[in-house]
Amino acid sequence: MSNLGFNIAGVEFKNPVMTASGTFGSVGKEFEQFIDLSSLGAIVVKGISLDPWDGNNSPRIAETYGGMINSVGLQNDGVDNFIKNDMKFLQKHDTNIIVNIAGKTVDEYKEVARRLNDTDIDMIELNISCPNVKEGGVAFGTNALMAESITKEVKSVTNKPLIVKLSPNVTDITEIARAVENGGADCISMINTLIGMKIDIHRRKPVLFNKIGGLSGPAIKPVAIRMVHQVSKTVKIPIIGMGGIMNGEDAIEFIMAGATGVAVGTANLINPTATMDVLDGIKKYMNDYNITDLSSIRGIID
Amino acid sequence: MCVTKKKVIAKILKNEILVDNVYKMVVKSEELIFDFKPGQFVNLYSKDKSMLLPRPISVCEIDEENKEITLVFMVVGKGTEEFSRLRENDEVYLMAFLGNGFDLECEGENIIVGGGVGTPPLLELAKRLKGNNKIFLGFRKDVYLIDEFKKYGEVYVATEDGEHGEKGNVIDLMNKYVEKADRIYSCGPKGMLKAVKEYAANNKIEAYLSLEERMGCGFGACVGCAVKIKEDNDKGYKNKKVCVDGPVFKACEVMFDE
Numbered sequence: 001m002s003n004l005g006f007n008i009a010g011v012e013f014k015n016p017v018m019t020a021s022g023t024f025g026s027v028g029k030e031f032e033q034f035i036d037l038s039s040l041g042a043i044v045v046k047g048i049s050l051d052p053w054d055g056n057n058s059p060r061i062a063e064t065y066g067g068m069i070n071s072v073g074l075q076n077d078g079v080d081n082f083i084k085n086d087m088k089f090l091q092k093h094d095t096n097i098i099v100n101i102a103g104k105t106v107d108e109y110k111e112v113a114r115r116l117n118d119t120d121i122d123m124i125e126l127n128i129s130c131p132n133v134k135e136g137g138v139a140f141g142t143n144a145l146m147a148e149s150i151t152k153e154v155k156s157v158t159n160k161p162l163i164v165k166l167s168p169n170v171t172d173i174t175e176i177a178r179a180v181e182n183g184g185a186d187c188i189s190m191i192n193t194l195i196g197m198k199i200d201i202h203r204r205k206p207v208l209f210n211k212i213g214g215l216s217g218p219a220i221k222p223v224a225i226r227m228v229h230q231v232s233k234t235v236k237i238p239i240i241g242m243g244g245i246m247n248g249e250d251a252i253e254f255i256m257a258g259a260t261g262v263a264v265g266t267a268n269l270i271n272p273t274a275t276m277d278v279l280d281g282i283k284k285y286m287n288d289y290n291i292t293d294l295s296s297i298r299g300i301i302d
Numbered sequence: 303m304c305v306t307k308k309k310v311i312a313k314i315l316k317n318e319i320l321v322d323n324v325y326k327m328v329v330k331s332e333e334l335i336f337d338f339k340p341g342q343f344v345n346l347y348s349k350d351k352s353m354l355l356p357r358p359i360s361v362c363e364i365d366e367e368n369k370e371i372t373l374v375f376m377v378v379g380k381g382t383e384e385f386s387r388l389r390e391n392d393e394v395y396l397m398a399f400l401g402n403g404f405d406l407e408c409e410g411e412n413i414i415v416g417g418g419v420g421t422p423p424l425l426e427l428a429k430r431l432k433g434n435n436k437i438f439l440g441f442r443k444d445v446y447l448i449d450e451f452k453k454y455g456e457v458y459v460a461t462e463d464g465e466h467g468e469k470g471n472v473i474d475l476m477n478k479y480v481e482k483a484d485r486i487y488s489c490g491p492k493g494m495l496k497a498v499k500e501y502a503a504n505n506k507i508e509a510y511l512s513l514e515e516r517m518g519c520g521f522g523a524c525v526g527c528a529v530k531i532k533e534d535n536d537k538g539y540k541n542k543k544v545c546v547d548g549p550v551f552k553a554c555e556v557m558f559d560e
Contacts (some may be wrong), residue, residue: 023523025525030521030546031523046525048322055525055527057559058515058527058528058529059526060516060525060527060528061516061524061526062516065352066352066354068354068355072517072525072528075525075541217354218351218354244541253555266354268519269519269523270347270354270355270356270519
């Protein structure tokens with residue numbers, strides 16, 4: 001019997017496959033008819049802010065070679081709506097609930113975290129890496145001092161284990177990883193999208209209304225693998241790896257690079273059963289190579 | 303799990319060119335659940351792995367008994383170009399049926415307004431509506447599906463140069479030929495939909511518009527295809543998803559960017 005489970009900061013995961021925030025509807029309702037949500041290691045909820053956010057103007061999506069660029073901009077109905085209306089849906093399923101939180105100021109992040117204290121969510125994912133919001137977002141994630149400070153501040157008000165999601169749009173990601181570890185993060189998730197742009201040469205205009213957006217999909221996987229590998233050699237806290245995972249083999253690559261769990265993002269949009277296909281692929285790999293525990297291959301690359 | 307839509311492999315029964323760049327493809331899949339409303343669309347998936355995202359294609363006609371779907375689409379990029387090259391007995395990945403559809407309750411005088419490649423989804427609608435249909439179709443140059451539409455109502459055609467039908471646009475035709483209408487159903491380019499919305503408001507006619515926006519997934523997961531829809535809240539609107547909240551919206555609720 002293969003052991004796919006692990007524990008992060010006291011939270012038990014039955015398997016390593018999670019959803020990447022923002023790629024699974026708001027809370028996963030759209031996927032209920034395609035997969036059994038209880039089979040997931042965790043549902044990572046789309047970014048939630050204190051007040052409802054509109055997100056950016058359309059067009060928000062552009063396809064690129066082996067990837068896509070989005071500038072959705074964290075459209076969401078706010079934390080109170082989440083607690084009132086979405087928690088019931090999530091609690092029906094036997095899986096961990098991780099809430100990605102966003103804000104324009106440190107105080108906003110803290111207030112969202114505070115309001116989640118009395119809920120049954122399992123962990124908070126601090127989004128300091130979204131490239132599509134003007135204030136907050138990536139600004140906190142590209143400066144080590146600010147990343148450490150916001151991690152500390154949110155950690156001081158939350159009673160949930162804290163994951164910090166890192167941006168790849170930095171000179172040295174290990175510096176930011178070290179900073180959030182110092183700030184008290186229990187886990188790191190990485191990578192968020194790479195900043196990209198696409199131009200419609202016939203209209204001579206950027207495709208996205210916002211001009212730039214976040215590049216995701218298999219096109220960014222090698223960058224993500226490299227960064228997970230570097231960070232895993234730098235920090236002691238666990239890493240949830242993501243960036244272009246399309247199948248079980250991709251997930252194994254992340255685990256060998258040092259990830260404890262993996263998150264499936266863009267693949268959900270192409271194939272709504274992608275998470276289950278990734279999980280099956282991991283099991284098949286373990287079976288093929290007679291691996292009984294994923295920890296035996298975790299971080300094996302020097 | 304309640305499965306209402308599925309990603310399946312469909313077989314191509316026919317794929318023919320209608321006019322320059324516009325193709326009519328008939329696909330069949332026994333696996334599909336035919337709980338269909340006119341205005342809904344399907345996702346077609348490219349075999350080329352470099353093109354990740356599905357292409358949303360509106361449904362032109364349905365044959366529920368034989369589990370066949372007719373899709374009429376325009377070649378606008380690499381994805382649709384690949385679909386245009388599919389031949390009989392080829393297979394394509396398809397997800398159906400997506401989005402909401404048109405309300406079919408009207409029994410009075412129906413006005414159906416289509417523009418260009420927005421015309422095809424209105425054919426199954428025209429077929430299923432009760433009451434009398436007046437159908438206004440506008441094209442830039444080449445016209446298609448006219449004879450099919452004629453089976454289900456009086457058809458008026460406008461083209462930019464007047465080579466087919468009358469010179470002008472669908473609003474010109476409506477001003478000329480509509481005496482009474484209970485409801486308007488429309489699909490086409492944004493400029494035309496804006497004009498239809500204005501026409502409906504001026505004439506106090508209930509209208510439904512099928513919108514188009516760049517989509518990621520087609521089933522509500524990515525929140526990529528937002529449009530502003532009027533709502534009774536502080537801002538007066540809410541960003542809704544064309545793929546699941548639409549593509550059909552009440553015209554009076556659609557807020558086009560001015």
